Amino acid sequence: MQSTAVGGWREGKLYIGGIWREAEAGAVAPVTDPGSGETIGRMAAAAATDAAAAVAAAAAAFPGWAATPAPERAAALRRVARLLAERREEIAAVMTAEQGKPLAEARGEVEMTAEYFLWNAEEARRIYGDTIPASSAGKRLLALRQPVGVTAAITPWNFPASMLGRKLAPALAAGCTAVCKPAAATPLTACAVFACIHDAGLPPGVANLVAGPAGPIGDVFLTDPRVRKISFTGSTAVGKMLMRRAADGMKRVSLELGGHAPFLIFADADLDAAVRGVVASRFRNAGQTCISANRLYVEAQVAEALQERLVAAVRALRVGRGDAPGVDVGPLIDASAVDGAEAQVADAVARGGRVLCGGHRMAGPGSFFEPTVIAGTPTDALVARQETFGPVIPLWTFGDEAEAVRRANDTAYGLAAYVYTRDLARAIRVTEALEYGIVGVNDPVPTVVQAPFGGVKESGMGREGGYEGVRGFLETKFVSIGI
Ligand code: NAP
Secondary structure, eight states, X not given: OOHHXXXXXXXXXXXXTTEEEOOTTOOEEEEEOTTTOOEEEEEEOXXXXXXXXXXXXXXXXXXXXXXXXXXXXXXXXXXXXXXXXXXXHXXXXXXXXXXXXXXXXXXXXXXXXXXXXXXXXXXXXXXXXXXXXXXXXXXXXXXXXXXXXXXXXXXXXXXXXXXXXXHHHHHHHHTOEEEEEOOTTOHHHHHHHHHHHHHTTOOTTSEEEOOSOHHHHHHHHXXXXXXXXXXXXXXXXXXXXXXXXXXXXXXXXXXXXXXXXXXXXOTTSOHHHHHHHHHHHHHGGGGOOTTSEEEEEEEHHHHHHHHHXXXXXXXXXXXXXXXXXXXXXXXXSSHHHHHHHHHXXXXXXXXXXXXXXXXXXXXXXXXXXXXXXEESOOTTSHHXXXXXXXXXXXXXXXXXXXXXXXXXXXXXXXXXXXXXXXXXXXXXXXXXXXXXXXXXXXXXXXXXXXXXXXXXXXXXXXXXXXXXXXXXXXXXXXXXXXX
């Protein structure tokens, strides 16, 4: 770990204009290990003045970075990718310490973060414009692609490294400069990623980090006219607020918001693969994943067999601290997340639902909840409508394909959906009918750096990843030349 850069991984600092520093007012916030509930570090807590300083640094760095030849920007991003890969173990350990996820998952996330930098380094060299046929012999028409300018990136705690990578890497590839605000729960992982950016030698001010109270920092992003784009991943409620307020400055927004993924299992599916898929989708990151299966629908004739195998698989999951060997499910992010899971289960049971396994908070220390499967819940229960950010899955049966699709689409969310079937025609029909931005067909983990990621309806707008990721940070300028 770059302890010299960040003062030891337990003592996070802001990174503004290429310099690690404390908040101007000296404020700090504690960082907690959700596996023990204990304070394990602290992070400098920026106020509005610090956020404004970061925006000023990004604005000052913008002309130079935008004018830097694409191969040079690409080389810088490749250096960041290499450092992330080299420091995988150290960064994963920080992530597990403050976020709780099992070390194997944390390692995978660091690898994916490195891949975001690598993919976008490659894309930096492929930002093409257009030449357009003119209407007269005396004109030549061009469309240029140019960086939008200073970008603000606001990220959640559930994927504290890869969400940064998914925003920062395409922004920098496009020639934008950036100010990032990580979630309060996971600032130290962000510092570890920024240590790679610093050590990769990016010019001062190109990428800046300000952690601290979200309201004042968000206000700076929303009101400073130099910030031209806000890229946000988080809850639908905060996303809507940002979009409303960004309208005043006509800032671009891209919003990756909450989800309520349906997981459809048809009778012709490979049931063992489907069970593995549900477990991977629902219980990875203790269920704290925006594309995680939230509602399981099983075709009636295989429901009993599926339920039996699923309950056995969920009972076999090992719950514990993320740094303990062999753990499948770590702690939830904090005590209120445990309260949320408990409230959803209590509501389901009060409405006639049956807990098939789990269902309880676990004795402390730390914020643990038992992996839980519930059947027989009415469709107006909380767990059926409200995003579940914990290891709880309700299941229902369906009669035919039309019913499965109708129930899958019966939500305001539209991020990810899953279909398990061995019938190709059905897979295509159902995929086309699902109102979701991402569909996993016999695939519970559809996120890859080279593919577009994002939702429809109240799950957001814009796409990250793939070539569309970089496009989100580009403006088109039309040039008409008289000759
Ligand atoms: P959240 O409360 O919306 O927080 C997300 C980020 O927004 C955090 O950095 C938070 O800062 C910040 N924030 C909160 N209030 C703000 C304000 N007034 N102005 C500016 N920033 C503000 O969401 P969360 O509970 O951390 O994350 C879980 C949510 O993210 C879930 O709904 C999940 O589905 C969604 N998510 C979506 C995707 C996707 O790609 N679609 C991926 C991952 C997660 P503080 O931490 O300081 O409050």
